[in-house]
Amino acid sequence: MESWPGLPWNAPMVLTMQKVAPALAAGNAIVIKPSPFAPMAVTTALMSVADLFPAGLLSVIHGEGDVGTALVKHPLVRKVSFTGGGRIAKSIMKDAAESLTGVHFELGGNDPAIVLNDAELDTVVPKIAAGVFRRSGQVCFAIKRIYVPDSLYEQFYDQFCSVVDQYQIGHQLDDRATFGPMNNANQYRFVKELAERVRQTNARLVELGQILQSENWNNGYYLRPMVVRDARPEHEVVTCEQFGPLIPIVRYHKEDEVIHWVNATEYGLGSSIWTSDEERATQLAGQIEAGMTFVNGAGQSILGHEMMPFGGIKQSGIGRENSPVGLAEYVEYYALNVHKSD
Structure with missing residues (x-):
């Protein structure tokens, strides 16, 4: 063939x-x-x-x-x-x-991360941030939207921003850099314009991270990681595939509510559930419309790479x-x- x-x-x-x-x-x-x-x-x-x-x-x-x-x-x-x-x-x-x-x-995907109310934030927040911003968000199964229960929302947001603000943005040959540029002009322009439209809504967008070599900032497709607070389920930044360093955090109150929001999309690549109770995660995963669900991770484990069908x-x-x-x-x-x- x-x-x-x-x-x-x-x-x-x-x-x-x-x-x-x-x-x-x-x-x-x-x-x-x-x-x-x-x-x-x-x-x-x-x-x-x-x-x-x-x-x-x-x-x-x-x-x-x-x-x-x-x-x-x-x-x-x-x-x-x-x-x-x-x-x-x-x-x-x-x-x-x-x-x-x-x-x-x-x-493409619009992969949701569902944080449950029993999640240990000190453990899961850095992992979620890494799952969002690897390759500056340019990954098909990167986390594209985060759903957090109302009881944890403020704490999660503060800790998440604290982690993201430590990223060092610069050229990949700079040993200090932990966060690189966008790949091409079209994607760079799309994410910038999407961020501008977010600013026209009631949601709050914050730019984080530390810029290395600011004099060279305009010599590449550099963007700072952006976090959207108080995003609504219907906002464009939640329903589209950003494919860049822009992440919305959505507040929810009930699990059936968040499952409805998670599934109300044309995408169905990956998803993740973050909890201290793996059995609870397994039961909830069966309700998600996606090809893959990761529990307390944002990608395959070592065994998952070998045995897990990806799609x-x-x-x-x-x-x-x-x-x-x-x-x-x-x-x-x-x-x-x-x-x-x-």
């Missing part, structure tokens, strides 16, 4: 290998199209990998959307695996429909990566039944 994996720019090496390894292991010839925003490392690494295989088994091609369209429509391509945004995925699906080419999509429902994707389930995405099953004479 010939497959075409399309890759995003936020974690190009990891996401490349999540597709290349199972596709090759399943016996496929593959063509990789890196993101134009992050092509160098992927191309250099795959050149070395390709030398280990027969010529033509692993190829890399560069270009914009027209190149991707040509690949999807090519009659030799039997499977398209794409990680990225929903708009492009819908275009791929339309093109793939012409030849009934199979598709696998790992798309979403609704507009967050089709199919799964990782685990034996992910390998099956690149397999065409064939059945042979030999009838023996009586």
Whole structure:
């Protein structure tokens, strides 16, 4: 089977290998199209990998959307695996429909973090902050909205802001930096404009973190981490995928209320529950509409990386990566039944 994996720019090496390894292991010839925003490392690494295989088994091609369209429509391509945004995925699906080419999509998320009233804030707040702001928020399954019970809201907000304010924002080659820039101008502009619209609401937006080398601030797509207090469930910053360093904190009173808000979205990638009672979390997780739920964490554990199928429902994707389930995405099953004479 010939497959075409399309890759995003936020974690190009990891996401490349999540597709290349199972596709090759399943016996496929593959063509990789890196993101134009992050092509160098992927191309250099795959050149070395390709030398280990027969010529033509692993190829890399560069270009914009027209190149991707040509690949999807090519009659030799039997499977398209794409990680990225929903708009492009819908275009791929339309093109793939012409030849009934199979598709696998790992798309965006609006992952909620639900803090329960028995959570130990000293323990969970730093973990939640890390789950929000890794790669400056440019992660598909990063926490995108936080729901906190009214009884803990003030304490949670104060502790969360205290942790976030310690981030050191600067160039990645500065050893002091713990927080980097946005990847590209379009995403930088989107998050800035979203923040401006938040300021037009009754919610309060605060910018935190310490700026390193302020004289170079305008030489990159730098943004300070932003926290939105008193966000409402219907606010745009809560319902969209920010994909940047901007996080709303929503107050709730009852668990059935927060479950309704959590599920009232077109996304369904990841989610997390933060509590001192794992059994309570397990029961609550069954009510969440998502492909994955993490308990007291914002990503897979060591065992989870190996065994947990990664992917979403609704507009967050089709199919799964990782685990034996992910390998099956690149397999065409064939059945042979030999009838023996009586």
